[in-house]
Amino acid sequence: MRCPVCGTEGSLSPLGKLVSTTPHGGSPELRFKRRNAIHSEPTFTAKLARACGKCGVLLAFLDFQQRSTLTTAMDELIPYDRG
Ligand SMILES: [Zn+2]
Known part of the structure; x- marks a missing residue:
C-alpha cells in the first residue's frame, strides 16, 4: 500500500488500534470549529x-x-487555531 503523503510503496503498516495514555483511556479525538459558533464543535x-x-x-x-x-x-x- 502506497503512503499518500510521501508516496513510498509498501511503507504503510497494517491497521492498528489507537489507544490513549491518559488516565481516562479514551481514544484520540479530532475536533473542528464551525463557522456559526453557536453550534457545538464537531468531534x-x-x-x-x-x-x-x-x-x-x-x-x-x-x-x-x-x-x-x-x-x-x-x-x-x-x-x-494552532496553539
Ligand atoms: Zn509516508
Whole structure:
C-alpha cells in the first residue's frame, strides 16, 4: 500500500488500534470549529490507524457513522487555531 503523503510503496503498516495514555483511556479525538459558533464543535473519535514507516505520518480512520456526520458538517467547518 502506497503512503499518500510521501508516496513510498509498501511503507504503510497494517491497521492498528489507537489507544490513549491518559488516565481516562479514551481514544484520540479530532475536533473542528464551525463557522456559526453557536453550534457545538464537531468531534470525531478515531479508533484505527495506519502509520508510514518512511515519513511517520499517522493516518487515522473514522467509522461509517462518523464519516457520515463529517460529510454532513463539512461545509460549516473552519480550521482550528494552532496553539
Ligand atoms: Zn509516508
